[in-house]
Amino acid sequence: MGRVRASWRVAGAVGLLAVAPLALAARAGAGPRPIYQTTRHDAGTPNSDVVVRHHGVVTSYGDSAITYSAPPATLKALGYALYLENCATCHGTQANGVPVAGTTGAYPNLVGLGPATIDFWIESGRMPATDPRSVEAPRRPPRLTHHQALAIAAWINSLDPSYPGIPTVHLRGGNVATGMALFALNCAACHTIEGDGDALARSTFAPSLRHIPATQVAEAIRTGPGNMPRFTGNLSDYQVRDIVKYVTTEIQHPRNPGGFGLGGLGPVGEGFVALLVGVAGLALIAFWVGERQ
């Protein structure tokens, strides 16, 4: 059922996976072994004929629903400067996850992750991390602008051009009904059916989807940040678009025809209202009209 909405709560929610997801690339690196490892494999098998593969690597999911674009190469120089300022301490000057001497810890190799990954982590405010040694990388207001994120993605992409690019979701043709069915099947098991997110095992959290822009929803589905699986082959771009449409409409703006939504907390919130407003309120009225002695 529904869950806690406020972004600050969910913020922490990403918990330990912050570094962990990216840390998989740093297996070879010295330092503590990351506890949590991201799955880099494709979740499921392709069920769509619009998926295009080249040497086993997905190069396109069918571009009419989502356009994936590489960041403009002209931003490379700016990106390198920004990278050295904001990222190199941990990820190393070559973005290969070998940190600058004196820094401890296991950090992910960013080369070959694709611009969508870099863009997602920077634009959701998770990177640059508040405390690089901390396992926490909660969602928060981004430190870098959209332009700066693009620039860093452009420089890293120039080291080894890779997929996926930064998605632009063409929501107009999206079908919320298909989106809901796919959401219930693929997303609700962690993010809950109302999209409020929740705590998973061992300090891992599925963040709330209540305030996430369409681009980042698509990026997360395609790149699998943290513990989230990468949904590549088994979802076509049409299907991703439908999910993004459902998330950005019905999940983020539920119509609540029944009145106040009670924070989407489900029976927990409803129980509190029933007991505190209903039962306690009526008992107070009884106290008011009855004899008190």
Added chain:
Amino acid sequence: MSDVSPSGAARPHGRGRYGRVSQAVTELDERLGVARGARTFLDKIFPDHWSFMLGEIVLYSFVVLLATGVFLSLYYVPSSTVVTYHGSYLPLDGMPMSQAYASTVDLSFAVRAGLLMRQMHHWAADIFIGSMVVHMARVFFTGAFRKPRELNWTIGVTLLTLAIVNGFLGYSLPDDLVSGTGIRIAYSILLSVPLVGTYLAFWVFGGNFPGTVVLERFFILHVLVVPLVMLGLVGAHLALLVRQKHTQFPGEGRTEENVVGTPMFPVFMAKTTGFLLVVTGVIALLGGFAQINPIWQFGPYEASRISYAVQPDWYMAFLDGALRIFPSWSFHSFGHTIPLEVTIPAVVLPGLLFGLAYAWPALERRVTHDDAIHHLLDRPSARPRRTAAGVAVLALLAMLFVASSTDVIANFFHLSLNTVLWAMRVLVLISPFVAYPIAYAIAREMHALHGAGKRKTPNVVTRSAEGTYEATPAPAFVDDVAEELAPAPVPTFIEEEGPAVAPRPSRGTRAVDR
């Protein structure tokens, strides 16, 4: 208008001073002889205390449940037949679903006032069971279950059990993603009963889960069988209350031999009717303004789909909490598997809790050897051991209730789910042992305090000529002293003109012998 008697024989009193009402009543009495019984009933004395009205909340939310439930049953289709939805809620368009779910979505969106009725029904159910628990706590802590009222206590515990069962059945009927998960858990609980589990589960579900008959069966149980039994038990509960007369708190002029309170007519009737309207009004307001169980957001149940963070309604939460925190123990031997991690929290624990509730009057009598008839209630502080025992059980239940939202707590406070789980295990185990001594100490202290819970009156300190001081308590405040009318014998006939009794300005409280 003059007297219009068809036979032409004028009635001796005509319409009298009560007009048509009197005439109608007289006509009725002439044929059925109801005057005597009605008079006794209308003169029935009900002690007036706010905590005695908690049971009325239960009764009136039950009335609301019956009324709204009839409305819902006109539109709900209890069928597992799969249909394709093409209704007004776009995100479900074209989705295959059971007819039960489709009809629930339709009655929410396409039936006038359907959503209001559905939400009122759900809120009324939550309030029904909530006020039942509070009412039960009142009866327990004041010792109202003692001789001669043990039978009524037993009926009450049965009603609570049936209410919880029926609440669960009703919650399952929409066949949405969340309630389907609940049915799945119920199936597993049935399976976990040692030795007969499989047979039991197959018998209830007509085969393996989910089957095709469970919704139909739950429907008949929910709208006919259980409510009928409950209705009978509610009748018996109230009949016993009238027969045995209500208990009262000790106070000025109140003894084991009398009942002090207001007569059924007009005072109690007016008050209780008003309270019926208040309860209905609060439920209607909640139904109109607070959204509950938005099943359209959940989608239809399908075994391959699951939502994280599914909780049951609040009254099932203690079971859910116990299931969540119990370690994964199970027994495999002699060709049998007993999943203790389900059997103990979901079968043994509720069995023990409700067994304790049933047995409590007898248990207490064994300890106290108190075989006397009691009509005067205990102040909870006067019975510290009973009060502490009740608080201990409530603390255990409260902790189990909290344990059913481990994930919400972990998410809200940003803690590890595993930490919360272990914390809840510890808290559940220690809560009764912490609550008992605290409640016991508070009750003892309160009992020792003179006049606890009453308004304080000043002590007038005087100094004599010799220099000694003397403190005299001032008399109690006028409002704090119960004011009663003299006991009045119940008349056996209606005096139309009535004896010439000058009306006294009072709240109409009267004392009669039991």
